Amino acid sequence: MKQFLFASLLITVLTATTEGWAQVRVGYGAPQAAAPAPTTNALTDYANPKEYTIGGLTLSGTRFLDPNSLLSLTGLKKGDKIRLPGEAQGGAIRKLMDSGLLFDVVMSATKVEGSSIWLQFKVIERPRLFQITYTGIRKGESESLKEKVKLSRGKIITNTDIKNAQLAVRKYYIEKGYLNTKVKVTTIPDSTRNNATMRIQIAKGEKVKIDNIEFAGREEVSESALRSKMKSTKQMRFGRVFSPSKFIPKKFEEDKGKLVEYYNKLGYRDAVIEKDSVINSGGATVGLKLNLAEGKKYYYRNVNFEGNYLHTSDQLREVLGIRKGDVYNPEELEKKMAGNPGQDLSSIYMDDGYLYYRADPVERAVVGDSIDLDIRIYEGKQATINRIILNGNTKTSDHVVMRQIRTLPGQKFSKTAIVRTQRELSTLGYFDPEKIGINPIPQPDGTVDIEYTVEEKPNDQIELSGGWGGFIGFVGTLGLTFNNFSARNITNLSAWRPLPAGDGQRLSLRFQANGRQYQTYSATFTEPWLGGRKPNALSVSLSHTVYRQFGLDFYSSAGSSAVPIGAYTNTAITLGLGRQLKVPDDFFSLSNSITYQRYDLNNIAIFGNGYNNGISNNFTFNTTLSRNSIDNPQFPRLGSSFTLSGSFTPPYSVFRSKDYQVDQSNPYKWVEYHKWMFDASWFQTAVGKFVLNARAHMGFLGSYNARTAIGPFERFVLGGSGLAGQGQFALAQDIIGLRGYPDRRVITLDNNRVPVGNETSQGGVVYSKYVAELRYPVSLNPSATIFVLGFVEAGNNWASYKQYNPFDLRRSAGAGARIFMPAFGLIGIDYGWGFDTVPGVQQAGTGQFHFTIGQQFR
Secondary structure: OHHHHHHHHHHHHHHHHHHHOOOOOOOOOOOOOOOOOOOOOOOOOOOOOEEEEEEEEEEEOOOOOOHHHHHHHOOOOOOOEEEEOOHHHHHHHHHHHHOOOEEEEEEEEEEEEOOEEEEEEEEEEOOEEEEEEEEOOOHHHHHHHHHHOOOOOOOEOOHHHHHHHHHHHHHHHHOOOOOOOEEEEEEEEEOOOOEEEEEEEEEOOOOOEEEEEEEEOOOOOOHHHHHHHOOOOOOOOOOOOOOOOEOOHHHHHHHHHHHHHHHHHOOOOOOEEEEEEEEEEEOOEEEEEEEEEOOOOOEEEEEEEEOOOOOOHHHHHHHHOOOOOOEOOHHHHHHHHHOOOOOOHHHHHHOOOOOOOEEEEEEEEEEOOEEEEEEEEEOOOOOEEEEEEEEOOOOOOHHHHHOOOOOOOOOEOOHHHHHHHHHHHHHHOOEOHHHOEEEEEEOOOOOEEEEEEOOEOOOOEEEEEEEEOHHHOEEEEEEEEEEEEOHHHOOOHHHOOOOOEOOOEEEEEEEEEEOEOEEEEEEEEEEOOOOOOOOEEEEEEEEEEEEEEEEEEOOOOOOOEEEEEEEEEEEEEEEEEEEEOOOOOOOEEEEEEEEEEEEEEEOOOOOOOOOOOEEEEEEEEEEEEEEEOOOOOOOOOOEEEEEEEEEEOOOHHHHOOOOOOOOOOOOOOEOOOEEEEEEEEEEEEOOOOOEEEEEEEEEEEEOOOOOOOOOOOOOEEEOEOOOOOOOOHHHOOEEEOEOOOOOOOEOOOHHHOOOOOOOOOOOEOEEEEEEEEEEEEEEEEOOEEEEEEEEEEEEEEEOOOOOOOOOOOEEEEEEEEEEEEOOOEEEEEEEEEEOOOEOOOEOOOEEEEEEEEOOOOO
16 A cells, blocks of 8 residues: 555656656756746657647757758658657667767757647757877877877867777777776867867886796606796896887787697697786786696597599508697698698699699597597699789780790699799899788689789889099999880880880990099990790890099199099909709809900019009809799898809910919919808798898809919908998909908908008908898888898908918908898998907907998898
8 A cells, every 4th residue: 555655746746746747858968957938848748649740840059060961861851740749769870979960959849830840949059179189198109199089179079989999098008008008098188179179198007017927737848948938928037128028908819729739730639728917916017827737749640532533542641740649739730731732732732724623621529548530632623724814014024924924825834834934023122022812713724814913113223423522523323224224215215214224134234433533334234035935044244444543643733633643453254144944943043144344454563472554364164053942032031042163264384384373474364263152051940030140152263284373353342331441342353351350351361471561362262251140021022122130250261271261260240230122232330359360450349330332241
């Protein structure tokens, strides 16, 4: 009875209150001042809903939005039948609010006549974003956050925008280790312009670091091995610099996955992380605990094949390379099946045209710690190549790309040929290696189209520097290299942009001057496919160098002035022809060249051996055998490069009785020597993005018989960056870099003589050098490929074979960086620390900076 009386009283009060309202506000958003009282309670008389015909619709309160467009969103129009109060009125308001354009909506009836009703919507527009301001952080951080909070000026600010901005800022700082970051977002409206400033207040707090990582349940694998696999989750210890110990949840999740993968690689197929805990250690540190269940270590017992008809099971086992008793490693299994083109299981099918081949490994039985594996093979049908589709070569001619492609129409599909084609296109240097796309497109008739997509990149180079040096005059260099030149379009003026391009030829022009003292001019042209059918490379180069020595004339009528006291010129021409070999494999190439150089010395002491006047003629035949399998010319990750070359002049002394060691009237009229060079470079991805590069270089210079001494030409000069000084390059010396020591100053002189003053080496007859570098890419963007490196190297040269000691090396270590820009080539800077003393030149424990442009350190 009491409950009944209370309910009746409550209904009476609610009814009286509802009927007593002058206006009922129906809407969303913030409270606002009451609107004028409607003339009827049609919208609020819930006890007596009625059906009306809409006599008219109006919308007020807009400043920037179109009222008619907003009314259309309500779904109502004049003449519609509507039941009030009812679902229609709530639905109309909801649709307006869901548009995200409005802050508040109020619906009211302005007039009721019989069964007709006139409705009005009063709205408040949401403000538009004027600017975003940040407080509590540095200006540099604000710039970074602009890329994370992607809100453009003029956008209508919604609650979702505010929430997303808050989440984006917090996520940004969490990823940097600030787990306790607090973010508050407020909007400050400007009612005069309906704009608002979004203010984001940030309290980062301290970085949360890891003070301890505990591995519970670990028995079989060492704790240090597990810690090493967690690349981004490290606990604090003294001296940790390059792998900070901040706690980032996303990285922690990734590292947990790496732990399980590592266990799987070791054969622990059932290994799991049962539980992990993040323990607040107080302050800004946390402890991590991972509960491991390692399980058994599994081994292969039997490996069987099903569905194979083309190859026997024994043949497939031999290719797969898995033996009974080997540790069960799913990752290694995947590599052996499809991860090593040319040598994996898939290659013996897909290199023979079986494009649709598929192999699925299935664990047939697990007995104790042994696993029986079935590899179920679907061989499919052979597919031949129907056509090749090229996309993206906007500058390079189709025939230049097609001659590098190893998958030709009519041939069987080959996975290895596709991978090799990708490498060949990368090494051209015309396309971005990271964006070469390959897409096999199966056809209904059993053939396949192969689509190659490339992206052109700039690859021409310019070298320009200049100045004025007193009486010396103009000092500078102008060099132009066009790596994709087109000689056949020289007469086609419309193809000059700025020179004709697209045929894969190379044209290089260079001028260097140091006033009247030194000038050199050179031009080189290379046609890599002479005749257009085979990769036979023809090259022609011309060069001319002038070098003068000056002294002061104190008796000149114009006062003391510089006058030439000696001069030297060198004119050279080289004709070369190279071709790709098929044996032992088609990574090999053989090139031969003939060079003539004419040296003219006029009262100039540049050899230091009394040969100051005369003309020397140097006819040389060079043959070079090389093999190059590197995957990317700018930043190689895999492959190797080997070069063995021999240079030979005619053995004049063999056919003449004249003793050149006695007759010094012109001992070098006909230059005579034989010269051997060996260079090897090997690349291998080490850990993550780190790449290891190991190199070895050797050179030997000799005479044909004991009666003829080894002359001053073509000797080896060691030290510094490997850049030649003016005049020295013209003597055709080989300038070998050795970081950590001065340029051209690593000297082993005859009779162990100590160098005097700034004396540079006239060169040795033997040299050797060994280098190991660890490289890391900073940017692989084709417009600027950047990587940093650390190195250790050792080398030396010797003035005679009697002095030669392959273990007597000058050692150094250091770090550097390389930037490859298409317009300038390779730019490098290194700091090397020399560990050994060079008598008269440098003491042990001395550092040197080295800079180079346009060349690799050799």
